[in-house]
Amino acid sequence: MAWIDNLSAAQQFVFLSLLKVVGAIAVVLPIVAYAVYAERKISAAVQDRIGPNRVGWFGLLQPLADGVKSFLKEDFVPAHVRKVYFWLAPAIVMIPSLVTLAVIPFGPTVGTRKLVIADLNVGILYTLGIVSLGVYGIVLAGYASNSKYPFMGGIRSSAQMISYEIAMGLSVIPVFLLVGDLNLSSVVGYQSHGLLSWLVFKQPVAFAIFLGAAFAETNRLPFDLPEAEQELAGGYNVEYSSMKFALFFMGEYANMVASSAMMVTLFFGGWTLPFFGLDQPSVSLSVGILHILIFLGKVVGLLGFFIWVRWMWPRFRYDQLMALGWKRFVPIALANILITAVWLWANK
Amino acid sequence: MERLYLPAAIAGIKVTLRHFFMRKVTMQYPEERWVVPEGYRGAPYLVKDQEGRTKCVSCQLCEFVCPPKAIRITPPGPQPNPTVGNVEKIPAEFNINMLRCIFCGLCQEVCPEEAIFLMKDYSLVGVARKDMIYNKEKLLSLGGTHNDQIHKWKRKADEAREQGLKV
Numbered sequence: 001m002a003w004i005d006n007l008s009a010a011q012q013f014v015f016l017s018l019l020k021v022v023g024a025i026a027v028v029l030p031i032v033a034y035a036v037y038a039e040r041k042i043s044a045a046v047q048d049r050i051g052p053n054r055v056g057w058f059g060l061l062q063p064l065a066d067g068v069k070s071f072l073k074e075d076f077v078p079a080h081v082r083k084v085y086f087w088l089a090p091a092i093v094m095i096p097s098l099v100t101l102a103v104i105p106f107g108p109t110v111g112t113r114k115l116v117i118a119d120l121n122v123g124i125l126y127t128l129g130i131v132s133l134g135v136y137g138i139v140l141a142g143y144a145s146n147s148k149y150p151f152m153g154g155i156r157s158s159a160q161m162i163s164y165e166i167a168m169g170l171s172v173i174p175v176f177l178l179v180g181d182l183n184l185s186s187v188v189g190y191q192s193h194g195l196l197s198w199l200v201f202k203q204p205v206a207f208a209i210f211l212g213a214a215f216a217e218t219n220r221l222p223f224d225l226p227e228a229e230q231e232l233a234g235g236y237n238v239e240y241s242s243m244k245f246a247l248f249f250m251g252e253y254a255n256m257v258a259s260s261a262m263m264v265t266l267f268f269g270g271w272t273l274p275f276f277g278l279d280q281p282s283v284s285l286s287v288g289i290l291h292i293l294i295f296l297g298k299v300v301g302l303l304g305f306f307i308w309v310r311w312m313w314p315r316f317r318y319d320q321l322m323a324l325g326w327k328r329f330v331p332i333a334l335a336n337i338l339i340t341a342v343w344l345w346a347n348k
Numbered sequence: 349m350e351r352l353y354l355p356a357a358i359a360g361i362k363v364t365l366r367h368f369f370m371r372k373v374t375m376q377y378p379e380e381r382w383v384v385p386e387g388y389r390g391a392p393y394l395v396k397d398q399e400g401r402t403k404c405v406s407c408q409l410c411e412f413v414c415p416p417k418a419i420r421i422t423p424p425g426p427q428p429n430p431t432v433g434n435v436e437k438i439p440a441e442f443n444i445n446m447l448r449c450i451f452c453g454l455c456q457e458v459c460p461e462e463a464i465f466l467m468k469d470y471s472l473v474g475v476a477r478k479d480m481i482y483n484k485e486k487l488l489s490l491g492g493t494h495n496d497q498i499h500k501w502k503r504k505a506d507e508a509r510e511q512g513l514k515v
Contacts, residue, residue, distance in 0.1 A: 039376040048362045050374040 012160045024101050025113035027296070031303075032253045033063035046311045052212030066246075073242035078205060079149075081239060085144035086146035090240065090247035091340055096130045097254035102291045103127060104261045105185045107271045107291040115288065116185060116273075123184035124176065127262060128169050130216060134160045135256065138236050139218070141248070145239040153236040157219055159208060164223075173210035173342035175199055188270030195274040200267040205336045207267045209329050214259040216325065221310040223321055260302035264295065268302075271295040304326035384468040389451045391469040392444060393491030394484065395462075401501065402488060403463035406439040410455035410464055418448035419455060442484040446472050462494065 037052065037059070052059035103123040107115035135158050141155015155272035176182055178199070179190045191198050194299065200207045216223040237248045264270060271291040290348055316324065375382060384390070397403055406423035422441035453466050469490070474480040482490075 042368075045368045045372070048367055048370060048373050053376075308364065312364045313357060343447050 006139055009067050014228070016113060017117060018116070021102075024106070024117060025098065026256055028098065028101060028254065029250075031257055031296075032250050033067070034301055035256065035307070036066065036249070036303065037124060039051060039310070042307050043311045046308075057233070070242050070246035073246065075242045078145075080146045082144045083105050086239075087244075089137055090244045090251065090289065091146055091165050092140060093134070093251035094247050094254065094315075096134040096137075097251055097258050098207075100127055100130050100258040101261065103184055104258075104265050105270055106295050107288050108188075111130075113321055114185070115292065119183065122182050124172060124182050124266075129264060130166070131168070132165055134217070135167050137167075139238040141240070145236065150236045150238050153238075154182060160216055160219070160223060160321060160323035163322060163328070164213040166216065167209055167325055167329035167333055168213035170268060170330060170337065171206045171213060173333075173337050174206050177337070177344060184265055184270075188267055188272060191269040192272040193211065194336055195213045198267065198274075202268070203336075203340070205332065207263075207292050207335050209336075210263065212324075212329060215306070215309070216265060217319070218255045218259055218306075219331045220252075220306060222313045224310075224315060242291045243253070256303060256306050257299065261295075261307065264298040268298055269346070300314060360487065361377060384470070385484045388468055388470075389453045391451070391472055391490075392449065392455055392464050392487075392491075393444065393469075394487040395491040395494035396466055396488065397494055397496040397499075397501075399502070402438050403438055403461050403494065403496075405461055405463070406437040407434045407460060409458045409460065413454045413458045414449075415452060415454065416448045416450055418445045419443070419444075419452075420429055426459050440488060444482050444487060447475075447477060450478065459481075461500075462498075463497070465491065465494070467491070 040062070041059070042163050055065045056063045077083070096234035102117045103120050103126050105114075105116040105119075109115070118126075137156050138161070139158045142150045142152075142157070145151065145154075175187065178301040181187075187199075195201075214223070237245055240248060271294055273294050350479045365479075394402065394404055406421055409419050411419045411421045420441075421439050422444045424437055426501065441446065454467050456463050467490070472480065
C-alpha cells in the first residue's frame with residue numbers, strides 16, 4: 001500500500017473517496033436485493049407459509065432470478081404517458097436514496113483515514129435536503145403516467161412526504177442540541193460512552209417521532225397509502241413494467257436502507273458497540289472492518305423491523321395520516337425541542 | 349390509553365411473533381402431493397366394463413350438455429361393427445379438448461350408460477394445443493375399467509340368446 005502514499009494529497013483523497021463510494025454502493029445494492037428476499041421470507045413466516053425456497057439453497061438466489069426477470073421482461077411504455085418524465089421518474093426516485101449514504105459514517109477513523117464518504121460539518125442538513133428531493137421522483141411518476149390511480153398515488157404521496165419531512169427535521173433537533181455539533185461523526189462519538197449514552201435512551205420521544213416520520217418518508221406501511229394495493233391498485237408504479245418498475249422497487253428499499261442507516265447513526269450509536277472496547281476509534285484495519293460489520297448488523301436489524309411492521313399493523317387512512325403528521329408529530333417535536341433546550345440551559 | 353392504539357399495536361406484535369414461530373402449512377408440491385378426495389372432479393375419461401367392452405354408445409348426450417362444447421363425437425355409420433359384442437354404437441371418434449373442459453361433471457351426470465367419469469387427474473400437461481385434444485384411444489386407456497354392478501348388456505345378450513337371436 002506504499003504507492004498510495006506516493007500520490008499527492010488531492011489524488012489520495014480522490015482515490016480513497018472513489019474506493020469508499022464503490023464500496024458503499026457494492027454493499028448497499030446487494031442489501032437492497034436481499035431486503036426484498038427477506039421481506040418475502042419474513043412476510044411468509046408471519047403468514048404461516050414458507051417464502052421462496054426453490055432457487056438455490058433456501059431460495060437465496062431468488063434476487064438473482066428476479067433481476068434476470070426484470071431484464072428480460074417486455075418494457076412496455078403505454079401510449080398516453082409523457083415520455084420524458086416517464087423515463088426520468090424511476091431514476092429520480094433511486095438517486096436520493098443512494099446519495100444520502102454519502103454522509104453516514106460506516107466506521108471510525110482507521111489510522112488517518114475516515115470511513116465516511118463525505119465528512120460534512122452540516123451532515124444532517126444535507127440529509128434533510130436530499131430527502132426532500134425524494135418527493136420529486138414519485139410526483140413525476142404520478143404525473144407522467146397520465147392515468148387515474150398513479151395520479152392519486154402521486155398526489156397523496158407528495159403531500160404525505162412533505163408533511164413528514166417537517167416532523168422528521170424537527171424531531172432530530174434535540175439530538176443535535178445534546179451533541180452540540182451537526183457533524184454525524186461527532187454524533188457517533190457522543191454515543192460511544194456505554195450503552196446508556198445511546199441517544200435512543202436519552203431522547204426516546206425524538207426517536208419515536210423520527211421512526212414514524214421515516215416510515216412515512218419511505219412510503220412504507222403503516223403509511224403506504226400511495227402504493228396500497230387495495231386502495232390504489234399499486235399507486236404510482238402501476239404503469240411501469242420490468243426495469244423501471246424494478247428501479248422503483250429498489251429505490252423504495254434503498255430509501256429504507258438509507259433511513260435505517262440514518263437511524264442507526266443518530267440513535268443507536270452508529271458503528272460502536274458498548275462491549276469489548278469497541279466504542280473507540282480503531283487503529284487496525286481488521287477492527288475497522290469489525291466496526292463496519294457492527295454498523296451493517298444494526299442496519300439489518302432495523303430493516304427487519306421495517307419489514308415486520310409492514311405485516312403487523314393496519315394502514316392509516318389518508319386523513320388520519322395527515323392529522324398524525326401535522327397535529328400530533330409537529331407539536332410534540334416542538335415541545336421536545338423546548339424541553340430539551342430548557343433542560344440543557346438549566347444544567348449548563 | 350386505548351385511543352393511542354397501543355393495546356392494538358402490542359396485540360399485533362404478539363400475533364405476528366406467534367405466527368412467525370408456528371409450523372408452516374406450505375406443502376412442497378412436486379415432492380409432496382395431496383391426497384385427492386373421492387368424488388374429485390378431475391379430467392373426464394371413458395371406461396370399459398369387466399369384459400373389456402367400451403361402455404359408450406354414442407348417444408351424444410354428453411356432447412349436447414357440455415357447456416364449453418369440449419366433447420366432439422362422431423357416431424358410427426349404419427353398418428354394424430363386427431368386432432363389438434352386443435353393444436351397439438361404439439363411437440367412431442370421441443374427442444375431448446382438455447383445454448376447453450371446465451371439469452363441471454355434467455357429462456358424467458347425464459351419461460345413461462355410466463361410460464364417462466371424471467377421474468382424479470388434475471395436472472394435464474402438453475406442449476401444443478393439438479396434444480391437448482384427447483381422442484378415443486387415449487381416453488379409454490386413461491379411464492381403465494369400471495366395476496359394473498348392473499351388467500346391462502350381458503343380461504341383454506343372455507335375453508337375445510334365449511330368444512334365439514344372433515348375438
